[in-house]
Amino acid sequence: MPESGQPRPCPAGYDAAVPTSANRAGRVREPEFPPRQVSGRGWDWYRGDCHVHSQLSQGGELTPSQLAAAARAARLDFIAITEHNTADTHGAWGALAGDDLLVILGQEITTQSGHWLALGLEPGQVVDWRYGVRDGLIDVSMDQVHRAGGLCVAAHPYAPYPSGTFMYPFLGFDAVEVWNGRWSSDLPWNADNEAALADWGRSLASDICHGRWRPAIGNSDAHLDGQLGVPHTVVLSEGLGTGAILAGIRAGRSWIAESAEVRLSLSLTAGGRRAGIGERLITDGEAATVRVEIRGVPSGTVSFHTEQGGIHREQLPDHDAGTVEWSLGAQDSAFVRIEVRHPSGQMAALTNPILLT
Structure with missing residues (x-):
């Protein structure tokens, strides 16, 4: 539940005011959101990182411009910007996307009992995070994302820090992040990822037999220079657009690569x-x-x-x-x-x- 003195969550799931920025001349710069579709791109395998942070997130060191350059250097076709509990950088990506880079708007929801990703949000949409597993509110937040046409992804289930371990059931989530690159030091794979993969793998047979299985994805959780795209998810999609990419992930038409070399x-x-x-x-x-x-x-x-x-x-x-x-x-x-x-x-x-x- 919301802590004492905090504002209550907006029922519609939208931020009341999308931030603007000012240039050196003092003029207010209106937010410029990225397009949801890159034209001229058809059925293909597209590489993307669905868990990316800028300086606005705690521990982040890169600007949106630096992240866009890093995405292109890593040979990615798309990224999802997922700041912690805010949409404040959604409006910074319009000029940074292009016919070679799709930017999906999202958020990392950092609750008291685990983190999850909301992918494919509307511009400025913020999903509430002020609850824990005992509050029974996570379904309300997931409904907000699904109504916007987005995906809900359980993030780094075995992350080695307080609140990082995912304590919610996977029921209702669209995918599970079994490979997270941020906490692996110099190596892109560690024991926490091994545990997440084993957990997902054990449930897969039962889920398939019951007609509803959750695909695995992998992301960098990039906060620092050199992390973006290690690993990333390769998606078979009918085009390079937010809806098409999310549909490919939802259907499980994807695999995870440690880099574009693979x-x-x-x-x-x-x-x-x-x-x-x-x-x-x-x-x-x-x-x-x-x-x-x-x-x-x-x-x-x-x-x-x-x-x-x-x-x-x-x-x-x-x-x-x-x-x-x-x-x-x-x-x-x-x-x-x-x-x-x-x-x-x-x-x-x-x-x-x-x-x-």
Whole structure:
């Protein structure tokens, strides 16, 4: 519940006043919001970081302009700006987006019992954060996001600081951030991410069997220079627009990469039919072939995961590109997903599942 002396949350979920800024001449600069659609871009795989902070967030050191430059340097197609509990930078991104960079408006909601991301908010929209797991108010906040057409993402479930550990049930959330780059020191993968991935992986089989599973995504949670895009999410989308990207994430048509150097293709075929990540393959009782093509992880290991856990693994060649094939049937599992690790054990990429019937 709101603490004594704090303003009560706005029922509509919108900030009463979107901040403006003043230039050196003293003139007030009106907010300029980024476009929701980049024209001329069709079906493709798009790389993006959905958890990004500027100087306005505690611990942030980069300006919006510096973040835009860093996104382009990391070869990202989109980012989501997710300041802590504010929309104050929404109006700073209009001039920084472009035909090569989509900026999705969002917020990191930092509650007393965990953090979550609201992606695809309206300009200036602020989602309430003043509650904990005992207050029973999180559904009200999630409803605000869903009414705006946005996504709710459970953030860094095992973050190593007070209130960072996610204590809410995943029910009602659209996705889970299983890979968060901020708290990994010099390495993009750590024990907290390992725990988040294991937790998500254990629930996947039951969720799929009940017809409602939550995709995994990965983000940098960038606060400092050099963090943006490590890792990021690669989304199959009908275009480079907020609605299309969020639809791809919601459907699970995505995988996570440690950097743009890593490229991956995963498909499942049976009887002349084919399905990709986040899709369903009807096998009609025939054995299905999983095909993985990977670049950027020499001498790495590909592991295949089903409802029986990690059941098969193969090593990649010591040069840049490698291809692995493996067979299974719908009687063996309702899904298959893969993880790709460097020889050190560091994660290089992981995918959402392909479903089998």
